[in-house]
Amino acid sequence: MIEEKVFATPNTPTPNRPVIFNRDACIGCNMCVDVCQMDVFIPNPEKGEPPIILYPDECWYGGCCVAMCPAPGAIRLNHPLMQRVRWKRKETGEHSRV
Amino acid sequence: MSQWQDYAQEGKALKWPYPVRYGEERKVHTDVLVLGGGIAGCWAAISAAREGAKVAIVEKGATIRSGSGGSGCDHWLNTPNPCSPITAEEIVEKEVVSNGGYTNGISRYIAARESYETLLELEKLGGKIRDTEDEFKGADFRDEETKFLFAYDYENKYMFRVWGTTFKVALYNECKRLGVEIYDRIMATSLLTEGSKHGTRVLGATGLHSRTGEFTIFQANATINCLSRHQRNWVFSTELVGNATFRPGTIVGNGHAMGWRAGAEFTQMEKTGGHGAGTGYSYPFYGTGNPFCTWVPCTMVDADGKEIPWVDRDGKVLKNVSGRTRPAPGQKFLGERERGYQWMAPHLPFDLGERIRKGEFRLPLYADLPSMSDHEQRAIWGLMVGEEAKTKIPLVKTYTESGFDPSKDLLQSYIMMRGDPLGDAFVGMVSPQERAGGEGGDAGGLLVDWDLSTTLEGLYCAGDALFAANYHYHAATTGRYAGRKAAWYAQKTAETEISRNQVEAEKMRIYTPLQRKDGLEWKELNAAICRIMQNYCGEPKSDELLQIGLIWLKDLEETALQRAYATNPHKLMRTLEVFDILTCSQMVIHASLARKASSQFLGFIRTDYPEMDPPAWHKWITIRLEEGNVRTAELPIDFWGELKKNYEKHCSS
Numbered sequence: 001m002i003e004e005k006v007f008a009t010p011n012t013p014t015p016n017r018p019v020i021f022n023r024d025a026c027i028g029c030n031m032c033v034d035v036c037q038m039d040v041f042i043p044n045p046e047k048g049e050p051p052i053i054l055y056p057d058e059c060w061y062g063g064c065c066v067a068m069c070p071a072p073g074a075i076r077l078n079h080p081l082m083q084r085v086r087w088k089r090k091e092t093g094e095h096s097r098v
Numbered sequence: 099m100s101q102w103q104d105y106a107q108e109g110k111a112l113k114w115p116y117p118v119r120y121g122e123e124r125k126v127h128t129d130v131l132v133l134g135g136g137i138a139g140c141w142a143a144i145s146a147a148r149e150g151a152k153v154a155i156v157e158k159g160a161t162i163r164s165g166s167g168g169s170g171c172d173h174w175l176n177t178p179n180p181c182s183p184i185t186a187e188e189i190v191e192k193e194v195v196s197n198g199g200y201t202n203g204i205s206r207y208i209a210a211r212e213s214y215e216t217l218l219e220l221e222k223l224g225g226k227i228r229d230t231e232d233e234f235k236g237a238d239f240r241d242e243e244t245k246f247l248f249a250y251d252y253e254n255k256y257m258f259r260v261w262g263t264t265f266k267v268a269l270y271n272e273c274k275r276l277g278v279e280i281y282d283r284i285m286a287t288s289l290l291t292e293g294s295k296h297g298t299r300v301l302g303a304t305g306l307h308s309r310t311g312e313f314t315i316f317q318a319n320a321t322i323n324c325l326s327r328h329q330r331n332w333v334f335s336t337e338l339v340g341n342a343t344f345r346p347g348t349i350v351g352n353g354h355a356m357g358w359r360a361g362a363e364f365t366q367m368e369k370t371g372g373h374g375a376g377t378g379y380s381y382p383f384y385g386t387g388n389p390f391c392t393w394v395p396c397t398m399v400d401a402d403g404k405e406i407p408w409v410d411r412d413g414k415v416l417k418n419v420s421g422r423t424r425p426a427p428g429q430k431f432l433g434e435r436e437r438g439y440q441w442m443a444p445h446l447p448f449d450l451g452e453r454i455r456k457g458e459f460r461l462p463l464y465a466d467l468p469s470m471s472d473h474e475q476r477a478i479w480g481l482m483v484g485e486e487a488k489t490k491i492p493l494v495k496t497y498t499e500s501g502f503d504p505s506k507d508l509l510q511s512y513i514m515m516r517g518d519p520l521g522d523a524f525v526g527m528v529s530p531q532e533r534a535g536g537e538g539g540d541a542g543g544l545l546v547d548w549d550l551s552t553t554l555e556g557l558y559c560a561g562d563a564l565f566a567a568n569y570h571y572h573a574a575t576t577g578r579y580a581g582r583k584a585a586w587y588a589q590k591t592a593e594t595e596i597s598r599n600q601v602e603a604e605k606m607r608i609y610t611p612l613q614r615k616d617g618l619e620w621k622e623l624n625a626a627i628c629r630i631m632q633n634y635c636g637e638p639k640s641d642e643l644l645q646i647g648l649i650w651l652k653d654l655e656e657t658a659l660q661r662a663y664a665t666n667p668h669k670l671m672r673t674l675e676v677f678d679i680l681t682c683s684q685m686v687i688h689a690s691l692a693r694k695a696s697s698q699f700l701g702f703i704r705t706d707y708p709e710m711d712p713p714a715w716h717k718w719i720t721i722r723l724e725e726g727n728v729r730t731a732e733l734p735i736d737f738w739g740e741l742k743k744n745y746e747k748h749c750s751s
Contacts, residue, residue, distance in 0.1 A: 003107070012103045014337040021100050037159035037168070038340045038347050039283070039308060039668060042115045044100070052112065053101045055668070060340040060347050061382065063491025064163040067263070077496050080338065083517075085381050085497070087507040090468050096507070098500045 015080035018059035019066070021050035025074040032065035032075055041065075050074070114666050119312040121609060128154040128279065129588040130581070131302055131318035133286045133353060136165020137570055138561025138577035139324035140269035141216070145581030146322075147276040151588055154279040154316060156286050156305050158348045158671070162270045166326065166345040166562065171262025171570040172392050172486035173249050174227070175434055176206075177213040181241045181248070182256040184431055186210035189256070190741060192431075196438035198699030199716060199735040200366060201540060202566040204548055207741045209575040211749070216575045217258065224268035226261035234481075237473035238420065249482070250394055250443060251432040252423040259477065262485045262570065281316075283308050285671050286325065286352060287608050289360040289557065290317070294600035296361035296724055300557040301596050303356070304604050306674065311612075311667035313605060317596055319556065319588035322580050324573075325353025326562040327536035327543055328682035332636070333373050334628045336621045344383060344519075344537050345562075351536060353563050355678035357544055358685055363553040363722040365565045365733070367542030367689035369700040370535050372528035383519045384483050385493045387465025387509035389446050390520040391435065392482035392489070395422030395474065397466040398446060398511065400459035405466075406450065411442035419474065451525030454514050462515060464508035479504040531636030533701070535686060540566040542689065545720055548738070548748040549587075550580040553722070556591070558584045579749070586751050611673045617661035620673040626654055627680050635687055640706040644691045651684055685721060692719045692730040 018040065019032075028048035033041045038058040041051035061077065069075050084098040099105060105112050130146040132139045135157030147153045157164050176189045189210045193201040221227045228245040229235075235242075239252045239259070247259040273280060284305040292298040300321050305314040328351030335342040343349065358364065384392045389408070397419065398406040407415040410426040422444045425432055433441035453459060467475050484494045502509070513521035522528050535541055543565040544552045552559050560580035561573035611617075634647030659677065664670040695715035696704045718733040738744060 005109070007107060007109050009103065009106050012101075016103075017101065023100075035160050035163050037164055039159070040340070042112070045113070045115070050100050052099070052105075054112070056101070057337060058340040058347060060343075060488075061492050062163075062169045062346065062488050063495070064169055066491040066495070067169070068163065076499075077491055079382070079492070079496065080341070082379060083341070083381055085385050086510045087387075087502055088464060088510065089506055090466070090508050091506065096501055098497055098502075 013057035015059070016056055017053065017078055018056050018061065018080070019053065020076045020078050022074050022076070023050060025071050026050040027071045027074065029070060031068055031070060035064045035068045037062060037064065116309040116667070118667065119310045120612060121605060122312050124312060124314045126154055126279070126281070126314060126316045127593070128152050128316065128318045129320065130584045131156065131316050131321045132324055133303060133321065134165070134324035134326065135161035135280065136324060136326065136561065136573065137167040137266070137269070138573040139165070139322070140266070140273055141574045141577030142322045142324055142560050142581035142584070143273050143278045144269065144276060145578040146585040147278050149582050149585035151585035154281060154318070155273065156281045156284050156303065156316060158283070158285045158308065159346070160282050161273070161280050163266055164346070164348065165266070166349070167262065167487055167570040167573065168266045169263065170485050170487040170490060171260060171265055172482040173434070174213070174217055174258040174260050174571045175569055176210055177217065177256055177258060177571060178210060179214045179256065181244060181246060182254055184254050184256040187741065188431070192433055192436065192441045196433060196436040196441060197540065197566070198697070198711065200369070200566055200699050202564055203736065203738040203741060204546060205550070205564050205567055205572065205576050207745055208550070208579050208749070209572045211745055212575045212579060213571050216571070216578055220265060220268065220574070223272045225265045227258065234473055234477065237477070239423070239477065247477070250423060250434050251425065253425060254431040256431070257434060259481055260485065262487070263490050281305065281314065284314060285674065286356065287674060288356050288604045289321065290315070290596045290600055291360050291554070292594055294597035297554065299555040299594070300360065301594050304601065306608055306667070306671060308667050308671040311670060315596065315601060317593065319591045319593060320558060320584035321556060322558040322560060322584050323353045323357060323544060323552070323563045324561050324577060327351060327541045328354050328679070328686070329536045330624060330628070330679050331535050331683045331686060332531070332533040332628055332631045333537070334624045335379070336625055338379070339621070349536070350675045350679055351682035352675065352678050354543065354685065355681040357552065357557070358681060358723055360554060361723055362557065363545040363720050364542060364685060364689070365545045365718045365720045366540070366700070367685050367721060368693050368702055368719065369540065369542055370533035371538040371701045372523045372530070373532045373534040373537060380517050380519045380522070381512055382488070382492055384486060384489050386518050386521070387463070387511040388513070388518065388521055389465070390524070392486050393465060393478055395419055395444070396478055397469050399464050399466045399508065401462055402460055404459060406446055406459060406463065408444050409447050410444050411439055413447070416444055419470070446524070451514060463511040463513050465511060466508055467504040468506055468508070475504055531632040533631070533636060539568045542686070543567060548744050549583045550576060551583065556587065608670070608674055611662045611664040611670060614661065614663035617663040618658055620662065620664070620669065620676045623654070623658055623662060623676045624679060626658060627651070627676070627683055630654065631683050631686070635690060637703055638705050639690055639702070640704060641691065644687050647687050648684065651680060651687070655680060688728045688730070689719060689721050692721060
């Protein structure tokens with residue numbers, strides 16, 4: 001649906017979304033906020049909600065947030081579109097990507 | 099809503115979630131202060147605490163996973179051990195000869211002597227170093243008795259394959275158990291010195307909290323610099339900031355810059371290499387099909403499935419996979435990636451690029467994991483790629499969830515197509531102007547003696563901050579060594595009063611960007627530094643170019659940096675990082691001006707002194723700051739003297 005309210009906003013940095021949270025799985029514990037080396041996240045003002053991605057451009061893609069997360073499936077690393085590696089199935093020749 | 103722009107879209111601004119305490123002071127007293135809580139830092143802290151010292155770690159990120167090796171480690175290199183005939187002396191000889199003499203004889207020898215006991219100690223702390231579950235029983239690279247797995251040279255067994263994702267948490271827990279005080283999210287900003295003078299004893303450091311903006315004064319009898327080295331001097335992607343470096347983005351040369359300002363002596367700062375890893379747009383490191391490092395000895399094929407041959411040091415084609423991990427006839431042992439003939443490991447042909455251009459192999463190339471034996475396939479994909487830093491989640495987990503199956507799929511290589519982290523350099527496709535400084539292997543760093551003491555009393559150094567240093571095993575062992583040395587020094591030294599003037603001056607320096615209402619943000623400043631370095635300190639160097647480079651860096655310092663502004667503690671930290679990047683860039687140019695000769699080993703091309711590695715310049719060039727003036731000096735290439743004798747004289751108290 002098209003937004004009715006329009007605001008003047010700057011462009012968002014690239015990549016926009018280094019991780020994807022699953023709201024249903026996230027327990028809002030902020031472990032990822034605590035272990036992120038680059039301090040990409042801040043706690044969500046609403047308790048229990050996934051953190052806010054404040055500095056997506058600073059993500060090192062080290063995956064510590066995912067590795068240390070106590071809630072399975074709550075957070076997924078999302079490679080930037082221009083860095084997604086491809087592969088080919090040996091038997092069929094079918095091409096795939098991250 | 100999980101992104102800031104969701105709030106912006108609703109016309110809301112997000113409040114800063116942490117209490118803001120700009121300028122407020124906190125004081126910490128300790129015996130040993132460890133700057134940087136990565137691999138070297140944690141080992142230093144553990145080792146100093148075991149000697150009875152009160153220890154504090156200052157870490158910009160979060161110690162539990164910080165540093166280049168925090169997320170993992172695939173190989174523990176250069177380690178004489180009961181399964182191997184290789185000695186510490188042979189290992190250092192390999193390093194020295196392969197690097198044309200430009201290696202850190204002191205730290206490499208300490209590392210070779212203490213690496214095995216460090217590894218066993220790590221196991222006691224909970225690090226996994228053996229195939230205890232017998233996942234690789236019967237593998238070519240396994241010692242059945244000890245269950246150790248080895249990499250690269252299966253005959254000489256001196257480079258271990260390890261489960262490095264278990265290491266950092268184990269070290270962190272041991273720090274906690276020993277009562278080490280850990281100060282996370284604090285960026286060390288300056289060294290405190292006796293009488294606030296250059297070149298005097300180091301009395302601790304100052305720190306800025308990157309969430310609250312609070313100022314901490316750390317007073318210590320001994321300080322250890324474990325802050326790694328300079329990065330982002332030539333290459334900076336404003337869009338992929340964190341992913342633009344091989345080592346974590348927290349590493350920018352804070353330790354080098356503060357050491358320089360305090361008057362410490364550095365060497366090898368002129369060394370650079372081709373930048374394959376982190377131009378910002380490269381594919382993930384180890385995440386493309388390739389035959390290097392973690393991926394040895396993977397078979398590579400072209401678009402038609404035609405195999406690319408592996409060759410030995412004489413260019414002789416190796417007929418089977420087994421030959422890729424064994425010395426050639428007459429060769430004593432293999433290095434991990436040495437290009438020097440004596441220890442050169444099997445590799446793809448050096449003229450691969452040319453042969454692709456001529457049509458012998460059709461692009462794209464692929465890593466043929468499905469053709470590898472079960473042991474090799476799982477050792478490459480799962481163990482090496484999986485336990486190495488930045489590989490378990492970003493590669494194995496993410497690729498697997500996207501459907502990648504190492505038993506069925508050919509992972510694409512980007513060799514000759516741009517963006518292959520190691521392949522670009524292999525076929526000579528890296529930009530000559532976008533140099534790798536600290537991003538590369540051995541870089542410039544602090545000059546140390548056999549105590550791993552710097553030229554400033556009370557300041558020790560370990561890990562990648564050391565000159566001509568590299569690798570996880572080396573960071574661990576030198577950290578462990580420097581930790582005990584610093585603890586012994588601290589025990590016999592009295593606490594000295596720090597200078598209030600020095601504290602005030604530092605507070606003024608670091609908080610100034612907050613006082614401006616507008617100006618330039620840190621990213622543009624970093625990018626501007628990189629352009630100057632690319633233009634005037636890229637591959638072709640000359641006195642003229644370097645002098646112009648200094649003029650423009652100074653100009654940036656006096657104009658743009660005076661307009662730098664930050665609007666929260668996080669951005670203030672990033673701004674101060676860029677100040678340090680500028681300082682490190684100036685250090686590189688000063689060192690480059692002082693070396694008036696080209697050197698292949700240092701990636702150093704002087705168009706005004708084109709002769710490569712003339713014998714008269716086979717020496718170390720050192721730089722330091724004295725009362726605002728740059729002093730250069732030189733040291734004999736083997737200034738460390740007799741390795742065994744000197745190590746044994748210094749290794750114990």
